[in-house]
Amino acid sequence: MLPSSGWSGTGSLSSNPLLQCRNSPLSQFRAASAPSLSRNNSGHSNALKRRSSGKTHAKPNTKVTEDLSPLELLRRENELLRETINSADSAIEELEAQLQEEGVDVSELEKSLAEEEAAEASKLEAESDNPADFWSPVAAPLPADAKLDQPYGAISPVPQHDGTECLKWDDSLWSHADHFKYRWNVFKGIRHAIEQNEGGLDKFSQGYNYYGLNRGEHEGKAGIWYREWAPGARAIALIGEFNNWDPLPEHWAVKNDFGVFCLFLADNADGTSAIPHRTKVKSRVETAYGEWVERIPAWIKWATQEWNEIQFNGVYYEPPEAGAPGELPTFETSYSFKYPRPKRPENLRIYEAHVGMSSEEPKVNSYLEFARDMLPRIRNLGYNAIQLMAVQEHAYYGSFGYHVTNFFAASSRCGTPDELKYLIDEAHRLGLTVLMDIVHSHASKNTNDGINMFDGTDAMYFHGGGRGYHWMWDSRCFNYGNWETLRFLLSNSRWWIDEYKFDGYRFDGVTSMMYHHHGLQMAFTGNYDEYFGMATDVEAVTYLMLQNQLLHDLFPSVITIGEDVSGMPTFCRPVAEGGIGFDYRLQMAIADKWIELLEEKTDDQWEMGNIVHTLTNRRYAEACVAYAESHDQALVGDKTIAFWLMDAAMYDCMSINTPSPVVDRGIALHKMIRLITLTLGGEGYLNFMGNEFGHPEWIDFPRDDIIDTSTGKFVPGNGGSMEKCRRRWDLADAEHLKYKFMNAFDRAMNHLDKAFAFSDDPHQYVSRKDEHDKLIVVERSDLVFVFNFHPTNSFTDYRIGTYLPGPYKIVLSSDEAVFGGWENVSKKYDVAYQTDEGLYDNRPHSMLVYAPSRTVAVYAKAEFCDAAGDQAVTGIPGLGVKGRGPHWQA
Structure with missing residues (x-):
């Protein structure tokens, strides 16, 4: 050698x-x-x-x-x-x-x-004197006097290793070390190319300051620059209300050698803008085939739809005046942020929300109404983050925001860009972190109001031919190996944080991105060959690495969550180690497990070991966000957990004066399922709006009859009805209905985590999963959780193991009256549970407890408990915490 x-x-x-x-x-x-x-x-x-x-x-x-x-x-x-x-x-x-x-x-x-x-x-x-002679200039440290123009941090140099540092967390990955090395070197090569050709990732990711419509100067004159990358187009003119949709000679853009069309419109003689604020614009494009088409500029920052029109129009949005910080925006003023970003949550509890369908009335709700009505509700429930869906403009409302047409435009159905900024600033005032559900996995196939076929070709930002079409989603697939696609998407993620002050992202459909087969008709077994072979789209994976490095370097407190159903190893390890770089992955298997049990098994067939395995089956040192159900389970054609549990009884038996064993069982299991998911499922937790109180029925967006292009079958619409595209907050708030019990328990559960910070504590131990008794005992942080899933049996003097010596007291019980329980086990009795020394269930101490059927009780050290704690000013009904708890987080 x-x-x-x-x-x-x-x-x-x-x-x-x-x-x-x-x-x-x-x-x-x-x-x-x-x-x-x-x-x-x-x-x-x-x-x-x-x-x-x-x-x-x-x-x-x-x-x-x-x-x-x-x-x-x-x-x-x-x-x-x-x-x-x-x-x-x-x-x-x-x-x-x-x-x-x-x-x-x-x-x-x-x-x-x-x-x-x-x-x-x-x-x-x-x-x-030149260190670049000895290592790649990409990895050379920045000079001490280097000036950085980014507002939060610097883009870190690429570490000088071979991309296998992340394998230390899983020795079995070494059999695929060559794949990691290849992936790392592709990543390094792209970083190096960006450094050499674009001046660095920082500048590369600010394409929104160059492309699209932006204020600027040319030859000493102020005005508007319009730039568009459209390599397949022969000619482009800017049209709109400003020129009565008929371009003059000075409205035609000039194409350079790189396929970029450039146009400068000087301000009018009186100093006013050549394109007035909030007026419609479009691009008139001559394609390579000589066809004339009209398109919305790809980098447009607002697009609207008139009430009597089907297609959207681009809108030039540039308020002439800045409002005072925190002041509601008007037609002529922009919003100025007043409040700083909140501290990044250590125990992430996410409230997944859709602004448009958040109204109690059958209508599209607004950003301002959401800020006024929903933000206080979310904070009161104990969540510390909101995840906003359907923010990027989408022509089809029924797509739930996932068929994006205008990537840099805030959805106009709910208001103006500045009204969205007000919502985010108000959330920050309340201490809520704001995440955005961002879609970079595919795009709408719309041409007239989307970015598809902008220049007349089927490629441009996408793969050409069949590879560029997602047959199940009926949408276009991005080409992550294309230079301008990288610029477009990296700039897009930075835009929403820079301009709107979002605090992070949930990246949608990441599994579809990472594999050539998009994860379709693929049952991932955990065999590592499924992740590291020819089926893996390395260009997409390295794009995700670039994205995560960009965001975490420039915005150190940012949160990135990836929706990956495959279980890709190193998905949540830092890019510096050779990982993909997400902070969390969505633990998607948990929701499927609960639906499987509710749909296919009777209560006595539930296997405790199988439940625990599903909840804890996650990769070591890779954080997860767990959820019992999300928006996916709430859509038409599926059922929420509450609806699986109670079904038709939700229509007739939800009055507190109407006895119903079906509803009693449903509410009891609803509470247990959510708490055990929070306790064992991961390092973060997510809930879709309304599910906390068992929202009845399903979500059905207004839609017309269509032919499903993937199956060719006729799909009937609902006549454009908004009846089931709203949230019935009146049900949760009604004192005479049982929905209030589930709502109250969800609030107490979140505030328990707020007080004890257990949901991301590394100490997690399942000391008992008894198949005969249907009982699960869990330690998380310093708390002990006792779940009795048995449909009929209650257990007195039931011995459970504990890691810490007592005494313990009940800090939370699902059997409290305020949660619709029977108070068979309750904090109100203020019992101190003494422990005995001696090994039991592999724990050094043990104690005797009462475990009623279909009940969960949480035990904390007695010094942190107060049976009357919920009577205090800061108390939460049903929660027996002394003061604010030992690990209280604002």
């Missing part, structure tokens, strides 16, 4: 990231074998030189052609470098064979060469 030569220079093999992906001791030599064999070394090195003379090795062709993107150039260079590696491998094998025949000790030779290389490298480094 032979050491690396350290060959350096422009286009050097040793500096190319692809060549750092080998893991054998010979890898460093292979990375630069051709030049090392021709160096004038002493002793055996000369022998190597003689033996290698005449060998031919491929060198990378770095000639740049104008019609190739930097990513395409990088891919082609890597292909050539692979040929170099293969050629070098053959040469090394021949050399080793010859040396062994001559009796040369290869290990001693390797040691000798390594010493020579180290001495020479030290000498060269001492003589050089």
Whole structure:
């Protein structure tokens, strides 16, 4: 085995990231074998030189052609470098064979060469003032006096390792180390290309300041710049109300060599804008085929739909005046933020919400009404974050916001961009973190009001042909290897945080992005070959790595959550380790498990071990957001947990004066399911709005009759009705209805986590999962949870193990009257439970408790409990916490 030569220079093999992906001791030599064999070394090195003379090795062709993107150039260079590696491998094998025949000790030779290389490298480094001679400039530290224009942090250099640092968390991943190295080197290569061609990721991700419609100057005149990347278009003119939809000669954009059309509109002589604020605009495009079409600018920042029109129009949105901080925006004024971002929550409790359907009335709700009515409700329930759905503009309301047409535009159905800013600022005032459900996994196939076929081609931002179409979602798939697609999407995520002060994202449909098969008709078994093979879309994965590094570097408190059903390893490990970089993944299997049990099993068939396994089956050192149900389970065609449990009884038996064993069972299990999910499911928790009180029925957006393009079947609409596209808050607030019990328990459950911060505590231990008794005992943080899922049996003097010695008291019980229970086990009795020493259920202490049927009781150290705690000013009904609790978080 032979050491690396350290060959350096422009286009050097040793500096190319692809060549750092080998893991054998010979890898460093292979990375630069051709030049090392021709160096004038002493002793055996000369022998190597003689033996290698005449060998031919491929060198990378770095000639740049104008019609190739930097990513395409990088891919082609890597292909050539692979040929170099293969050629070098053959040469090394021949050399080793010859040396062994001559009796040369290869290990001693390797040691000798390594010493020579180290001495020479030290000498060269001492003589050089340029550290870039010795490592990639992408990884070079920033100068001490470097000025950074980003508001929060700096883009970190790429760490100098091979992308396998994240494998330390799972040794079994080493069998796929080559994939991680390749993935890392593709990531490094893209980062390097962005540094070289765009001046860095920071500048690259601010495309919204260049593309689209922006105020600026040209030749000393103020005005509006319009820029659009449309390589397939022959001509583009800007049209709108400002020119009566008929472009003058000065309204035609000029196309440069990179496919970017540029147009400058100087202000009017009186100083007013050439395009008035809140007036309609569109692009008139001549495609490569000579067809004339009208499109909404791809980077438009607002789009609206008139009441009597089907299609959306782009709108030039630039309020002429800035309002006072915190003051409601008007037609002429923009909103100025007043409140700082809240501290990043340590125990994430997310309230998933859709502004449009949040009204109690059958209508589309507004940003201002949501801020006024919903934000106080969410805070009162004990959630510390909201996740806003359907923020990006989408022409089809019934898509739930997932068929995005205008990626930089806030949905106009709910109000103006500045009214959305007011909502976010008001949430920050209340201490709520605001996350956005962002869609980068696909786009609407709409052409007239979307970005599809903007220039007349089927590619542009997307893959061309069949690869660019998602047959199940009937939408377009992005090409994450396209340079301008990267700019578009990276800028998009930065835009919403920079401009609107969002605090993070839930990335939708990530599984579809990461695999060529989109995860469709694929049952992931956990076999690592399913994650690291030809089915993996490495370009999409490296895009996600870029996205996470960008966001976490510029906005250190940002939260990123990925919707991944596959269980991709390293999904939630930092990019610096070679991971994909998300903070959390959605633990999607839990909701499926609850539906499976409710739909297919009787209560006595529930397996405690299977429930615990599903709740705890997550990758080590990768955080998860758990949920019992989300918006997916609430849509028409599915059922919420409450509806599975109580079904038709929800129509007739929800009065507190109407006895119903069906409703009693339903409410009891509803409470238990939600608390055990919060307790065991992950490091964060999510609830979809209304499900906290068991909202009846389903969500059905207004829709017309359609033909499903994926199946060809007729799907009847609902006549455009909004009746089931709202939230019945009146049910939760009605004192005479049982919905209030579930609502109250959800509030107490969240405030228990607020007081004890248990949901992300690393101490999690299941001491008992008894299949006969249907009982689960869990320790999380310093709390002990006793879940009795038995449909009929209650247990007196039931011994459970504890890690800490007592005494304990009940701090929360689902059997409290305020939660619709019978008070068989209640904090109001103020019983102190003493513990006995001695191993029980593998715990050093134990105590005797009462465990009624279909009840959960939570025990805390007595010093933190107060039976009358809910009577205090800051008390929460049904919660027996002393004061605010030992780990209270605002």
